[in-house]
Amino acid sequence: MSTSFPAPVQRGRPSNVLASLERTRLGLGRLIASAFAAVAPATVVFGGATGGWAVTGVVQMPLAYVATAVVLAVFSVGYVAMSRQIVNAGAFYSYITAGLGRIPGVAAAMTALQAYTVMQIGLAGGFGYGLHQTLLAFGHDVPWWLLSGAACLVVAVLGLLRVDLSGTILAILLAAELVIVLVFAAAHIAHPAGGVTTFDALSPAHLSLAGLAVAACVTIAGYVGFESAPVYSEEARDASRTVPRATFITLLVAMGVYAVGSWAMADAAGPDQVVSLAGTHFSELPFVLAQPYLGEVWLDAGHILFSTSLFAAMLSFHNTAARYTFALGRERVLPAAFERFNAASAPVWGSLMQTALAFTTIAVFAANGWDPFLVLFFAGTVLGGFGVLLLMTVTSVAVLRYFARQRLRRDNFGVWATVVAPVLSAALLALVTVLTVWHFDLLVGVPATSAWRYTLPASFAVAAVLGAARAVYLRGTRPSAYAGIGQGAPDLGTTITPAPAPAVAAGPAELPRRSR
Numbered sequence: 001m002s003t004s005f006p007a008p009v010q011r012g013r014p015s016n017v018l019a020s021l022e023r024t025r026l027g028l029g030r031l032i033a034s035a036f037a038a039v040a041p042a043t044v045v046f047g048g049a050t051g052g053w054a055v056t057g058v059v060q061m062p063l064a065y066v067a068t069a070v071v072l073a074v075f076s077v078g079y080v081a082m083s084r085q086i087v088n089a090g091a092f093y094s095y096i097t098a099g100l101g102r103i104p105g106v107a108a109a110m111t112a113l114q115a116y117t118v119m120q121i122g123l124a125g126g127f128g129y130g131l132h133q134t135l136l137a138f139g140h141d142v143p144w145w146l147l148s149g150a151a152c153l154v155v156a157v158l159g160l161l162r163v164d165l166s167g168t169i170l171a172i173l174l175a176a177e178l179v180i181v182l183v184f185a186a187a188h189i190a191h192p193a194g195g196v197t198t199f200d201a202l203s204p205a206h207l208s209l210a211g212l213a214v215a216a217c218v219t220i221a222g223y224v225g226f227e228s229a230p231v232y233s234e235e236a237r238d239a240s241r242t243v244p245r246a247t248f249i250t251l252l253v254a255m256g257v258y259a260v261g262s263w264a265m266a267d268a269a270g271p272d273q274v275v276s277l278a279g280t281h282f283s284e285l286p287f288v289l290a291q292p293y294l295g296e297v298w299l300d301a302g303h304i305l306f307s308t309s310l311f312a313a314m315l316s317f318h319n320t321a322a323r324y325t326f327a328l329g330r331e332r333v334l335p336a337a338f339e340r341f342n343a344a345s346a347p348v349w350g351s352l353m354q355t356a357l358a359f360t361t362i363a364v365f366a367a368n369g370w371d372p373f374l375v376l377f378f379a380g381t382v383l384g385g386f387g388v389l390l391l392m393t394v395t396s397v398a399v400l401r402y403f404a405r406q407r408l409r410r411d412n413f414g415v416w417a418t419v420v421a422p423v424l425s426a427a428l429l430a431l432v433t434v435l436t437v438w439h440f441d442l443l444v445g446v447p448a449t450s451a452w453r454y455t456l457p458a459s460f461a462v463a464a465v466l467g468a469a470r471a472v473y474l475r476g477t478r479p480s481a482y483a484g485i486g487q488g489a490p491d492l493g494t495t496i497t498p499a500p501a502p503a504v505a506a507g508p509a510e511l512p513r514r515s516r
Contacts, residue, residue, distance in 0.1 A: 027237050030167030031229050031246035037170035038225020038316035039254045040123075042177040042309035045185075045261035046302075047126055050285045051378040052218040053278035055445055059200065059271050060207045062263035064215030065222065069255035071428045072223055075392050076251060077421035078399035080244035081413045083230040085402075087239055088327060088486070091230035092391045097486030099398025103471040105486050106333055108391055110467030111460050113324050115387025119224060120317035120354060121361045122380025124148045125372040127310035128362075130283060134303035145366035152358045155315050159322060159351035160342060166315055173305075173312040180305045181257060183298060185264040187290045193270030201266035201274070202259070213435040217443055220432065221385025222258060225313065226250045227392070228320045235345075265289060282373060318354050325350030332481040333470060379444040379456075386436055387460050393433055396426035 052061045079095075088094035092112050097105025128148030135142050158166050192198065200206070229246040233239040266274045268289040281288050283306065287299055294302075326347035329338025338349045365376055403418035436443065441453035474482040 028242045028245055029171060031232060031236055031242055032249055033167050033171035033174050034232060034316055034319070035226055035229045035246055035250040036174050036254065037312040038228050038320070039223055039250060040177075040225070040309045040313035041174075041181050041254065041257045041261070042306050043123070043126065043313055044222040044254075044258055045181050045265070046286050046306045047130070047283045047310075047377065048218070048222045048381070049258070049262040049265065050278045050281070050283055051374065052215065053275045054282060055374070055378065056211075056214045056218060056442060057275050058207070058211045058215040059266065059274060060202070060204065060212070061215055061219065062201045062259045062266060063204060063207065064212060064219045065258040065262060066202075066255060067212065068216050068219040068223060069251060069258075071216075071425065071432070072226065072251055072392075073248070074421050075396060075425035075429060076227075076247055077417050078396060078403075078425065079227065079230075079392075080247050081417045082395075082399050082402065083233060083243045083247075084240045085406075087233045088230075091227070091233070092395055093324065093327065094486045095395050095402070096391075096398045099400070099402035100394070102475075102482060102485040103468050104394070104398075106471035107464040107467040108394060109324065109328055109333065110463040110470075111387055112391055113321060113328075114460060114463045115224075115384045115391065116317050116321040116324065117354060117357055117384075118380055118387065119384030120314055120321060121358050122377050122384060123310050123314045123317065124152055124358050124362060125365065125376025125380060126283075126378075127151045127307055127314060129372040129377060130303070130310060131307040133284060134300075134307060137303070143366070144372045145362050148362045148372070149359060151311055151314060152355055152362070155311070155318050155358075156351065156355040158315055159318050159354070160346045160348065162345065166319060170312050170316060173308050177305045177309045177312075178257065180298075180302050181261050183294070184286050184290050184302060185261045187293045188264035188268035188286070191289075191293055192267045193273065197267055198271060199263070199267075200271040201263050210439075213432070214439050214442060216432055217386075217436040217439060218382060219258075220389050220436075221381045223251065223254060224381075224385045224388045225316060225320075226254060227388070228316065231320050231323050318351065321354050322347045322350035325353060331484045331487060332478070333474070333485060374445055382443050383456055383459075386433075386440075386457060389429060389433055389436065390460055393426060393429040396422045396429060400426070 049061050049065075052058070052064075058064070082095045082098075083091070086094050086098055093105055093109035096108040125144075125148060128144035128146075128151070131147045132142060132144040135147075158169070189197070204212070226247060229236075229243045229250070233243050236242050265286055269277050269285070277288075278285050287302060290302075291299060325334060325338050326341065328334040329336060329340075329347075329350070338347070338353075340348050342348050361376075364370075365372060370376065400419065400422040403413065403422075437457055440457055441448045441450060444452065444456060446452045471482065471485065474485070
């Protein structure tokens, strides 16, 4: 593989040369910070777990975080093997293209754009709500939508600056929020309800399979973002090493923080009371439980870092979605304007599109008086998590197909990474997907008879159909653009020939091996 990378190609380049983002800006630390900021430990423990208890009524949310992480770890085995073969800012998009073909690949790209955009906007609602609650405690009543809009504006500015600057900011915020989560967890553990420590929230003894399934559907949203390291692979140093490491480190640390933080909260509230208390206090529950034992400084710091955690996650998902848009513009799946980047090597129009969508959604919610926490934040992030769940399920199948065609199982990666893990993860993720659809009314807090329980998950089918239609259109009208789908940036040491569609010859039956 080439070890010398060219500088980004600017406007005025020849039409047959693909644009690429600036190389080697992100080391392992900044990659982990970018991915970990997306999973947002304070957001998940203080907001996601409390929302999960309030909405699902399942006490064993901490157990669900552990079970979900195990499934995602199995998925990651094949996923990171794919990342060593394909370097592309449109990770899911490029992997599914290589494994299943161009039309499924573009369908996946539109699904990914929707999922990450919904996640970012949902987090904006949570930020506005959380900071609104914090300011109320200081006697200032600032509308949540004004705070959410201000955060989106700051994210818009940072999204147009150097990605390593964002990585540094995210690393600082991440370190601070990890400390505050652990401080609150220590206070909760030291003061269990009734003076007796219990592990009921981690025990499956009183949990039905249906209850675990519902809880897993919620917790999957908490991990969305751990898979984002490959999105930065074009900008990473030694991507074949740093991207897989960042993915696994992020997942394992997140599991530990989520499980311990949520169990400590359940122990402090009491397993028989945590659901009702969460339904009363929502994201204020950890502060209510810790207030008698922590000083005002820690409580104020916790409120502030809960808000900054949401902000950091917003920034991370904003950058991820902007890079997906860039990858699609570069390959003319989207208009060519989306491939444009500025002097800081930041995707310009992808970033601006994210900002415009966020402002529009916040304005609609504010005008209608809709709930920014349970509807925009909780339901929005659950919906975005469902979209990523769909992508991971299809990617598992794509990984299996890709390596079967490459015949790299024994000599490069082994049967576990290229056959067993993808098959197992595809089956497990498909099961969670079916259960999520079955219980979607409960997950987003609507009546069982509500049309929203069907239209919200079906929106991803609409996005996928539009993406597939775009690919078919390109195949018929712009064959050169169609042939370039999934190819990524030049000179990254990988040649991709997507899996052929059934009716269209798209390359040889076996892909060439990665050049070394």
